[in-house]
Amino acid sequence: xxxxxxxxxxCGLGISGAAAARALLAxxxxxxxxDDSDSEPVRRTAAELQRAGAGVFVGEHPPISGxxxxxxxxxxxxxxxxxxxxxxxxxxxxxEIELAYLLASCDFLAVTGTNGKTTTTSLxxxxxAEAGVEALAAGxxxxxxxxxxxxxxxxxxxxxxxxxxxxxxxxxxxxxxxxILNIAEDHTDWHGSFDAYAAAKxxxxxxxxxxxxxxxxxxxxxxxxxxxxxxxxxxxFSTLSAPPEGVGISGGAVVARGERVMDVxxxxxxxxxxxxxxxxxxxxAMAYGVDRASIERAVRSFRPLPHRLQTIAVTxxxxxxxxxxxxxxxxxxxxxxxLTDVVLIAGGRSKGIDLxxxxxxxxxxxxxxxxxxxxxxxxRVFSGxxxxxxxxxxxxxxxxxxxxxxxxxxxxxxxxxxxxxMYESYAARGEDFARAVRALLASDLETEWQGR
Numbered sequence: 523x524x525x526x527x528x529x530x531x532x533c534g535l536g537i538s539g540a541a542a543a544r545a546l547l548a549x550x551x552x553x554x555x556x557d558d559s560d561s562e563p564v565r566r567t568a569a570e571l572q573r574a575g576a577g578v579f580v581g582e583h584p585p586i587s588g589x590x591x592x593x594x595x596x597x598x599x600x601x602x603x604x605x606x607x608x609x610x611x612x613x614x615x616x617x618e619i620e621l622a623y624l625l626a627s628c629d630f631l632a633v634t635g636t637n638g639k640t641t642t643t644s645l646x647x648x649x650x651a652e653a654g655v656e657a658l659a660a661g662x663x664x665x666x667x668x669x670x671x672x673x674x675x676x677x678x679x680x681x682x683x684x685x686x687x688x689x690x691x692x693x694x695x696x697x698x699x700x701x702i703l704n705i706a707e708d709h710t711d712w713h714g715s716f717d718a719y720a721a722a723k724x725x726x727x728x729x730x731x732x733x734x735x736x737x738x739x740x741x742x743x744x745x746x747x748x749x750x751x752x753x754x755x756x757x758x759f760s761t762l763s764a765p766p767e768g769v770g771i772s773g774g775a776v777v778a779r780g781e782r783v784m785d786v787x788x789x790x791x792x793x794x795x796x797x798x799x800x801x802x803x804x805x806x807a808m809a810y811g812v813d814r815a816s817i818e819r820a821v822r823s824f825r826p827l828p829h830r831l832q833t834i835a836v837t838x839x840x841x842x843x844x845x846x847x848x849x850x851x852x853x854x855x856x857x858x859x860x861l862t863d864v865v866l867i868a869g870g871r872s873k874g875i876d877l878x879x880x881x882x883x884x885x886x887x888x889x890x891x892x893x894x895x896x897x898x899x900x901x902r903v904f905s906g907x908x909x910x911x912x913x914x915x916x917x918x919x920x921x922x923x924x925x926x927x928x929x930x931x932x933x934x935x936x937x938x939x940x941x942x943x944m945y946e947s948y949a950a951r952g953e954d955f956a957r958a959v960r961a962l963l964a965s966d967l968e969t970e971w972q973g974r
Contacts, residue, residue, distance in 0.1 A: 523624045526550035529588060531613070533557075533604055534595025535567045535580075538618040541666035542593045543571050545625070553577070554584055556604070586611045593621055596662070596687040617691040619667050619684060624694065626671040629679040631806060634689065634726050635703025635739075637853040639663075641791065642703060642799045642806075643683040645824055649807035652816035655679055661688075679810070686722040696729040699809045700754065701737040703802050705744040706852030720744055730754035735809035737802060740765055757809055759801040761794055769805040776800060778808055784818045791824070792831045793860040795853075829952035831857055834959050839929045842920075842959045845936035846952030849873075851880045854938035862886050863931025865923040867913075867955070870894040870939030877903050880938055884908055889926035891919045895943040916944075916951070920958040933959075 528551045532543045535557040546553045554577035557564050568578045577584065586607045592615040598605065608615050623630060631650075633643045643659050650657035656678030660670035663683045670680045682697075689695075705720050727736045730753055738749035740758035749756045757768045764770035764777040776783040776797075789800055804817050826832060829846040836842075843861075848854045850873070858864050866883065869892045877896060881903050890910045892900035897912045904910045909926060913919035923933045941951040 527552060528590045530554070531556060531584065531586075531589045531592045531608075532576075532595075533592055533615075534598055535559075535564050535571075536595050536597065538666045538668070539593070539595040540567050540571065541668045542618045542621055543576055544574065545621070545668045545672075546593075547571075547574050547576060549625075554579065554589075556584055557581075583607070586613060589613045591616065593618060594691055596685055598687075600690060614693075615691060616693060617688045619661065619682065619688050620692050620695050622667040622671050623696070625668070626680070627676045628671060628674045629810075630695075630697040631679055631681045631699040631701070631810060632684050632695075632697035632726055633681065633701040633703065633802075633806070634684050634686070634723050635701070635745075636706045636723075636850060637848075637856065638703045638795055638799045638802070639683045639685075640847075641796075641827055641830060642701065642803045643681050644827065645799060645803040645820065646701075646806050647681040648820040648824055649803060649812050649817050650679055650681065650810065652820045653807075653812040655810075655812075657681060659683070684726060686719055689725040690722040692725060692728070694729055696731075696734065697726065699735045699737065699806050700726045700730060701802050701806045702726060702739065702745045702748060703798065704739050704742045704852070705748075706850065720748070724748040724751075727752045727754050735806075737768075737805045737809060739798065739802065740768070740770075757805050759798075759805040761797040761801060769801045769808070771797065771801070776804065778804055778814055778817070781814065783814050784821060789821060791826055793856070795831070795856045796826075829949055832952070834956050835963060837963070840927055841932045842955075843932055843934045843936075844952045844955050845934060846941065846948045846955060848936040848938060849940045849948055850875060851877055851938045854880060854936040855883055857934060857936040858883050858886050861932050861934065863888050863928035865889045865891065865927050865931065865933050867891045867893060867916075867919045867923055867933070867935045868937050868939070869896045869900045870937045870941055870951075871943040872896045872899065872939050875939075877938060880904075881907060888928055888931065889923070891922045891926075893919050893937070893944070894939065896939050900938075916954040917958045917961065920955065920962055924962060 530551045532555045556579040560581035572578045647657045647659035660667045661682035734754040736754040737757045739745045740760045758765040760770040764772035769778045832844045834842040845857045864887045866887045884907045890904045892912045935955045941948045945951040
């Protein structure tokens, strides 16, 4: 792809936008960058790119006409004014993954779904590496895809976590193996409806041909319906059965195409969500040609990622569990399946999702502490089912949860909502929970609680 002299507008100066701008400049494009925010991090990035030769528009829009191409950062809504302006001016708009795909010489394996994407992406990359493939996990997992392609050459593979935001603007992006883990209501504020959100997820297989592979969750009706319309060769996985042509569970073991891979109790990931991640990654790895022994070694050596059902502390009385990555009700509901006597800390920014479905978390939830913008809605959902109270901070939420706890139970942070009302990220929220737990365990309150 020849970019020399092309005028390209990069919209959004987050991690992926900045990476795209640097890559375009390195390939001779005439780059301008724009971001509505004039925050200090944005200004620092803009200054760096300006020194590298980019035109910079922070807190304002440049004239749209005259650009050959625009690159949209993942958070920019299709309804944003700049997207409309680009369309009216006839400027084609791509996501970062589209640009990276057209510049790359490596294979792409892509993972999407409402929950479990990051763990599955990491696990799949580990499976490939165990088999001797030069592989790197990238995308929403942290490393921008545009950076990853320069580190993985011909014969290697990038395993990319892709969001519905990114998939909504692809044109030719075509992974040799695509994975759809699950689809539940999420980001309806951005997409406008659940159907539009699901359709965006389904675009992961849109450009695949019969020689490509689509790995799909046979236990999920929405995912299965998308797979039924795919042109790619479909490979199912399940945690409820063992599909003969795919990966599943049978007799207490993970089974791939009828042959045992490993016992379920040897998997270092918790609950059914962990099984789903392992089965999905294993099916994708086998679709790429990885042997069962490499898959088993990768699973055995894998360690759960932070803020995903991560045990923060265990006392004689109870466990404290950080599941801050649960940013939608589907993830929160999955978190409690393997637990008993849970005091749940939930709430945040709901993203337009109906939280009513969280009511079926009772039992095992025995009490709820509501936080953030959606505290009133969380309170309504659980009112009359279990005791509910609101907390203005994470510290007070943890203290309230402990006072309502049951010996032998758990205090679980599984918000079912995004973090951006109170924190810069779900990770910051989880870290605050861990700090609050540590402070409590060192306090007189914990001593008093232990003596109940």
